[in-house]
Amino acid sequence: xxxxxxxxxxxxxSIVNKFSDFLEKKECLDRNKIYNAIxxxxxxxxxxxxxxxxxxxxxxxxxxxINANIGxxxxxxxxxLELDKIKVAHHYGAHTIMDLSTxxxxxxxxxxxxxxxxxxxxxxxxYSVAQRYIQKSDSPAKFSINELLEEIEKQAEQGVSxxxxxxxxxxxxxxxxxxxxxxLGIVSRGGSILARWIRENKKENPLLVEYDKILKIAIKYxxxxxxxxxxxxxxxxxxxxxxxxxxxxxxSELTLKAWEQGVQVMIEGPxxxxxxxxxxxxxxxxxLCHEAPLYVLGPLPTDIAPGYDHxxxxxxxxxAALNGADFLCYLTPAxxxxxxxxxxxxxxxxxxxxxxxxxxxxxxxxxxxxRNINISxxxxxxxxxxxxxxxxxxxxxxFRRKDxxxxxxxxxxxxxxxxxxxx
Amino acid sequence: xxxxxxxxxxxxxSIVNKFSDFLEKKECLDRNKIYNAIxxxxxxxxxxxxxxxxxxxxxxxxxxxINANIGxxxxxxxxxLELDKIKVAHHYGAHTIMDLSTxxxxxxxxxxxxxxxxxxxxxxxxYSVAQRYIQKSDSPAKFSINELLEEIEKQAEQGVSxxxxxxxxxxxxxxxxxxxxxxLGIVSRGGSILARWIRENKKENPLLVEYDKILKIAIKYxxxxxxxxxxxxxxxxxxxxxxxxxxxxxxSELTLKAWEQGVQVMIEGPxxxxxxxxxxxxxxxxxLCHEAPLYVLGPLPTDIAPGYDHxxxxxxxxxAALNGADFLCYLTPAxxxxxxxxxxxxxxxxxxxxxxxxxxxxxxxxxxxxRNINISxxxxxxxxxxxxxxxxxxxxxxFRRKDxxxxxxxxxxxxxxxxxxxx
Numbered sequence: 001x002x003x004x005x006x007x008x009x010x011x012x013x014s015i016v017n018k019f020s021d022f023l024e025k026k027e028c029l030d031r032n033k034i035y036n037a038i039x040x041x042x043x044x045x046x047x048x049x050x051x052x053x054x055x056x057x058x059x060x061x062x063x064x065x066i067n068a069n070i071g072x073x074x075x076x077x078x079x080x081l082e083l084d085k086i087k088v089a090h091h092y093g094a095h096t097i098m099d100l101s102t103x104x105x106x107x108x109x110x111x112x113x114x115x116x117x118x119x120x121x122x123x124x125x126x127y128s129v130a131q132r133y134i135q136k137s138d139s140p141a142k143f144s145i146n147e148l149l150e151e152i153e154k155q156a157e158q159g160v161s162x163x164x165x166x167x168x169x170x171x172x173x174x175x176x177x178x179x180x181x182x183x184l185g186i187v188s189r190g191g192s193i194l195a196r197w198i199r200e201n202k203k204e205n206p207l208l209v210e211y212d213k214i215l216k217i218a219i220k221y222x223x224x225x226x227x228x229x230x231x232x233x234x235x236x237x238x239x240x241x242x243x244x245x246x247x248x249x250x251x252s253e254l255t256l257k258a259w260e261q262g263v264q265v266m267i268e269g270p271x272x273x274x275x276x277x278x279x280x281x282x283x284x285x286x287x288l289c290h291e292a293p294l295y296v297l298g299p300l301p302t303d304i305a306p307g308y309d310h311x312x313x314x315x316x317x318x319x320a321a322l323n324g325a326d327f328l329c330y331l332t333p334a335x336x337x338x339x340x341x342x343x344x345x346x347x348x349x350x351x352x353x354x355x356x357x358x359x360x361x362x363x364x365x366x367x368x369x370x371r372n373i374n375i376s377x378x379x380x381x382x383x384x385x386x387x388x389x390x391x392x393x394x395x396x397x398x399f400r401r402k403d404x405x406x407x408x409x410x411x412x413x414x415x416x417x418x419x420x421x422x423x
Numbered sequence: 424x425x426x427x428x429x430x431x432x433x434x435x436x437s438i439v440n441k442f443s444d445f446l447e448k449k450e451c452l453d454r455n456k457i458y459n460a461i462x463x464x465x466x467x468x469x470x471x472x473x474x475x476x477x478x479x480x481x482x483x484x485x486x487x488x489i490n491a492n493i494g495x496x497x498x499x500x501x502x503x504l505e506l507d508k509i510k511v512a513h514h515y516g517a518h519t520i521m522d523l524s525t526x527x528x529x530x531x532x533x534x535x536x537x538x539x540x541x542x543x544x545x546x547x548x549x550y551s552v553a554q555r556y557i558q559k560s561d562s563p564a565k566f567s568i569n570e571l572l573e574e575i576e577k578q579a580e581q582g583v584s585x586x587x588x589x590x591x592x593x594x595x596x597x598x599x600x601x602x603x604x605x606x607l608g609i610v611s612r613g614g615s616i617l618a619r620w621i622r623e624n625k626k627e628n629p630l631l632v633e634y635d636k637i638l639k640i641a642i643k644y645x646x647x648x649x650x651x652x653x654x655x656x657x658x659x660x661x662x663x664x665x666x667x668x669x670x671x672x673x674x675s676e677l678t679l680k681a682w683e684q685g686v687q688v689m690i691e692g693p694x695x696x697x698x699x700x701x702x703x704x705x706x707x708x709x710x711l712c713h714e715a716p717l718y719v720l721g722p723l724p725t726d727i728a729p730g731y732d733h734x735x736x737x738x739x740x741x742x743a744a745l746n747g748a749d750f751l752c753y754l755t756p757a758x759x760x761x762x763x764x765x766x767x768x769x770x771x772x773x774x775x776x777x778x779x780x781x782x783x784x785x786x787x788x789x790x791x792x793x794r795n796i797n798i799s800x801x802x803x804x805x806x807x808x809x810x811x812x813x814x815x816x817x818x819x820x821x822f823r824r825k826d827x828x829x830x831x832x833x834x835x836x837x838x839x840x841x842x843x844x845x846x
Contacts, residue, residue: 073834073835073836073837073839074837074838074839075827075830075834075837076834102836102837102838102839103837127839130839134838134839135838140844183796183799183800183803184799184802184803184842185803185841185842185845186841186844186845187841187842188841189836189839189840189841189844191841192841192842192844192845193844195844195845196844196845199845234799234802234841235795235796235799235802236784236795236799237792237795237796237799238799272799274781274784274785275741275742275745275781275782275784275785276745276785276786277785301741301781301784301785302777302780302781302784302795303795303798303799303802304780304794304795304798304813304814304815305773305777305780305814305815306810306814306815306816306819306820306823307814307815307816307819307820307823308773308774308777308815308816308819310734311733311734311737311773311774311777312777312781314734314737314738315737315738315741315777315778315781318698318724318738319698319742322698322699334823334835335835336802336833336835337820337823337824337833337834337835338823338824338826338827338833338834338835339834339835350728350731350734351731351734354725354728354731354734354735354738355738357725357727357728358697358698358724358725358735358738359698361659361697361698361724361725362697362698362699362700362724363699369660371727372658372659372660372725372726372727373606373658373660375726375727376606376607376657376658376659376660376661376695376726377606379607379657379658379726379759380606380607380608387729390727391727391728391729391730392727392728392729392730392731393729393730393731396729396730396731397729397730397760400729400730400757400760400761401760401761403761404498404761407498410759410760410761411496411498411499411760411761411762412496412757412758412759412760412761412762413496413525413612414496414497414498414525414526415497415525415557415558416496416497416525416550416553416557416612417612418608418609418610418611418612418614418615418657419607419608419610419615421563421609421612421615421616421618421619422608422609422615422618422619422622
């Protein structure tokens, strides 16, 4: 299928041309490969000229990317903390930041975040619209589609590069979730607001009804649509039910509609999914959505790890990336419990990097394989400076070795060092 | 193939009979299933009557077990710290402890550890023999096989339940490792000592030559042999080479020899292995070694994560367990860098529990599936006491929620709680 996104999207076309040297070098990919993948919709270029930071490529065969969620919450509202999180996320290797703020002056918070972030920013615009109602204890289902469209355009104008829009939370999907008697119903915040809107207004999801209007805004700003997984399973036992797949089928249709207009699209994926189902879910989603880039949250192969969901997420993320997921949304140790602090952000980004790097080695991607060999060569020489160079977290390595840094061996083995034993 | 271990091993037979009620209840498995699996060698019962703590079953279809390594090192030698690690490992869900001490009075340390551990103890007896030479800066290759056999018997007499013995580090395997030009040669401490012994003495591995004598000691104490993976890859790029498989073939032969004498055997597995090779390696090893229980270290799907190898290990461990591994040796954040502290032990055990639980859900094991559903039901009710009951780390959960414990929602979502949105 010829999609020809670049022919239809002149803003994107000029960005791709402008950054082709940069992207070629960054991804170690020939510019024609990049051009063709974007043109086919298999890769998206996250870039809003009103933000103006370096663009990021997401999709095959670019390297796997990592997103870090930040943002205020009703209980913890401190913009300084959020800016510190951006710094840490960037330092440890995140490629994008999503501002999921739900408390405070959201327009101003977003403005400050855009001013301070060296990475492209994503948002979930329905949060801002819902906040107006939730903060006066009113039903967020009272918002109108025009309010939401205005919010989307305002944020795009501000410089947001990609937005999660839960267009696939259809009336049918919500009905199916109810019929399936899910243990955990709808756990997506945006999805639950839209489900409530559908129920209270007895109408179809306005984001689905007015999808064409969203596309018109998107093309103007080269806004990438991240078609949200509002029906994602929130418990392993709910994974793979009819409500989940109904939404994916809708996203499949919406992908083609966006491509017809030259709009870039990513698909968001689950959620809580048992280990033996992750690979198949990813493959089915990629096929259903015409190989559009897949952006996953987790998946989490167990539900019993609050406090350590970055580890559970790394297991799921590695398997997802091996099977075709392109973009990993980090989970931090705070997931399911509280807002992450700066330390949680580091742990979350590193865990995602481990998942991504593990998958990239398995996929035979040269940059990843070379780095893996280089650190192992350095280990053979017990050359700690070189080990540091290729390790994910140099600071942690120095911290761990600080009492023994003059020693050649590590402090686990000492004289029993296997490497020295055979010299 | 009828193995009939229980007919040949009267010590084991009487232990199985004595503990059959306990084991049936603990594993939620019919006693005949347990009896048959042990009799066939597919399951081992870790128990030494001279230690006398509750026995642990390892192998299909028992639940996946977790081992925590502790022990002094030449740079950090503090028995009090090691006892604290045992407590923490036990509290967070480890099933066995391996004492890998290499510094101090090893006999006495082992005695204290056995006195204080509520879990079966494993050891690597070659460390004690090698220590005598290493601490006087002599070559550890000078030990005699009788010294090593005496050490094995002494430790079995002390109460050790299982021992790593690198019987498969044959001359041929060592030669192959050299020919393969491995990036990281031999990284197993026991394996490297034996390779040096073979090289310096120009003789075959004494543990292989005198294997029958080891079996005689093992049968006397119901000592389970954990046939070590001395040739395990220490770098992803070395995984799956001829040296590695040569050792597994030898272990396959040694498994049958042990079973002929009624001795229980586990097989140890890799190591550093790329994500796409873990499943196949585990399946090939299980088949080659006649479905004897498989005890894995990691596997680590990336080499660039020092400081976070518990996360890399959880990824590999989950996939290994899904494909048939029975026993996960934990990795802590200290791996490759230093001796773990108490906090590292907690992180390591929890990461292994996440891997094991993820695999057990995928394998449809009832206890794991039920726990997963129960925590999700508690989440639907926002019932934090119930969530705590089923979570891996109750203390962490309380700590994370302490500033907001009076709130019904978590501090990430607050009023935006998806669960409340649809009530």
